Amino acid sequence: MLPPWRFLLSRWPWVALVFVFTSAIIWAVLLALIVVTLLLLPIWAILLAALDRRRLQLLGLPRQASGHVQVPREERRHWLNIRLTEPATWREVLSLLTGLVFGVVSLTVLFFEVLTLAVLIAAPIVVARSGTALTLFGDVTLAPDGGQWWRMALLALLALALFAYLNGLIAALHGGCIRWLTAPRAAEIDERVASLTRSRATIVDAHDRERRRIERDLHDGVQQELVAIAARLGLLELELASGEIPAARAALGAAQTQTERALVALRDTVRGIHPAVLSDRGLAAALEELAGRSVLPVRVEDHGFPRLPPAAETAAYYFVAEAVTNATKHTAAPRVVVSLAADAHRATVVARDNGHGGVDLAGGTGLRGLSERAEALGGQLAVHSPVGGPTVLTLEFPLPTVSAHGEVGDADPAR
Known part of the structure; x- marks a missing residue:
C-alpha cells in the first residue's frame, strides 16, 4: 500500500x-x-x-x-x-x-x-x-x-x-x-463443456439411429412392396402375351393393390421422419393425428399450447410418441393421456398412463436420448414412475420470444 x-x-x-x-x-x-x-x-x-x-x-x-x-x-x-x-x-x-x-x-x-x-x-x-x-x-x-x-x-x-x-x-x-x-470457475466450465459434449454426442447417435431406422423401414417395407409390384407386372406381361384377359385383369388388380400398399408404407416412413402436420398446424394437431393411428387409446388435452421452435416441437412430438410406444409394448395401461399447457415462461408436455410403472430414464435409449435432446434445447425431461404406477413423463421447454408481428422466434441471439 x-x-x-x-x-x-x-x-x-x-x-x-x-x-x-x-x-x-x-x-x-x-x-x-x-x-x-x-x-x-x-x-x-x-x-x-x-x-x-x-x-x-x-x-x-x-x-x-x-x-x-x-x-x-x-x-x-x-x-x-x-x-x-x-x-x-x-x-x-x-x-x-x-x-x-x-x-x-x-x-x-x-x-x-x-x-x-x-x-x-x-x-x-x-x-x-x-x-x-x-x-x-x-x-x-x-x-x-x-x-x-x-x-x-x-x-x-x-x-x-x-x-x-x-x-x-x-x-x-x-x-x-x-x-x-x-x-x-474452472469446475463449472469443465462441467458445462462435458455436458455439451455429451449432448452433441447423444444427438449424433440419435441421428445415426434414425438414419438406420429409415434405411430398415425402406428395405423391409417400401422396397419389398416395390419388388412385389415388379413381379406382378411381370406376370401381367406374361398373361397379356398369352391372351388370357381374365388372368391379366386379376394380375393388374393385384399390382394396383400392391402399389397402394407401397404408398401406405412410404407414407408411414415419411411420417415417421417428420409429420407434415407438425410443421403446418403445430404440436396439438400432430398429436391428434398420432392418437388416431395409435393402437392404444390416446387422449390429447390442449390447454392453450403455443407454437414452439421447430426443434422443440419435434422433440415434444417424439417424446409423446416414445411414451405411447412404451405404454403399448411394456404395460397394460388402458389409455395414455397427454396434456399440453404453458405459463408465462415455460411450455409443458405431460404424458400419463395407469400402467404398472417402473420406468427408468437410464434404462432405455429412447427416453434417455430425448432427455439429452431436451437439455440441448434448454428444456428438461422428468420421469415419475413408481412401481405399480402411474407413470408420468414431463417435458418442459422455455417459451421463445414473440415479435411485434406475432411471429415466433428462436430467442437465441448469435454470439
Whole structure:
C-alpha cells in the first residue's frame, strides 16, 4: 500500500475518480433500461460483466477471462438457452444488482464532493463581492477582510485528499466484487463443456439411429412392396402375351393393390421422419393425428399450447410418441393421456398412463436420448414412475420470444 503522500501524487486518485464516475453513469443508464426491459436482465448482466471485466484494467488488474463456456458455431442458435443454464450468468446478474448499489453510492458521493468543492471555492468569492460575513456551519464564519482565505484553501486541499481516499475505497470495493462474481470457475466450465459434449454426442447417435431406422423401414417395407409390384407386372406381361384377359385383369388388380400398399408404407416412413402436420398446424394437431393411428387409446388435452421452435416441437412430438410406444409394448395401461399447457415462461408436455410403472430414464435409449435432446434445447425431461404406477413423463421447454408481428422466434441471439 502506498504512503499517503505518494498515493495523493500518483495516478490512483484519478483512476479511482474515473472508475467511480463510470459506475455512476452506468447505474443511471442501466436503471432506465432495466425498468423498461426487466425480462432482459440476464442479457444486460452478461453485457455489463463484459464491460466490467475491461473496467477492472483501470484499477491495474489483468484482463479477466469470461466465466462462460465457449458456444460452438453450430450451437449458436441455442446461445441464450445455454447462457440461462450457466451459474456464471446468474452470478453476473448478482454483479449487476451489486453494481446498481455501488452506482447509487458513487453518484451520491460524487454529488457531495462536487457540492463541497463548489462551496469551498465559491464562498470566498461571494463574501468578497458582497462585503458581508458568511456563516458556513456552526460558529465557522468567513469574514470579508480576506484573512481567512488561507483556511478555505487548506480545507479544499484536505477535502481533495479525503475525496481521493474515499473514491479509492469505493473503487476497490466495487472492483473486488466484480472480480469475485465474474471470475471463471474452472469446475463449472469443465462441467458445462462435458455436458455439451455429451449432448452433441447423444444427438449424433440419435441421428445415426434414425438414419438406420429409415434405411430398415425402406428395405423391409417400401422396397419389398416395390419388388412385389415388379413381379406382378411381370406376370401381367406374361398373361397379356398369352391372351388370357381374365388372368391379366386379376394380375393388374393385384399390382394396383400392391402399389397402394407401397404408398401406405412410404407414407408411414415419411411420417415417421417428420409429420407434415407438425410443421403446418403445430404440436396439438400432430398429436391428434398420432392418437388416431395409435393402437392404444390416446387422449390429447390442449390447454392453450403455443407454437414452439421447430426443434422443440419435434422433440415434444417424439417424446409423446416414445411414451405411447412404451405404454403399448411394456404395460397394460388402458389409455395414455397427454396434456399440453404453458405459463408465462415455460411450455409443458405431460404424458400419463395407469400402467404398472417402473420406468427408468437410464434404462432405455429412447427416453434417455430425448432427455439429452431436451437439455440441448434448454428444456428438461422428468420421469415419475413408481412401481405399480402411474407413470408420468414431463417435458418442459422455455417459451421463445414473440415479435411485434406475432411471429415466433428462436430467442437465441448469435454470439
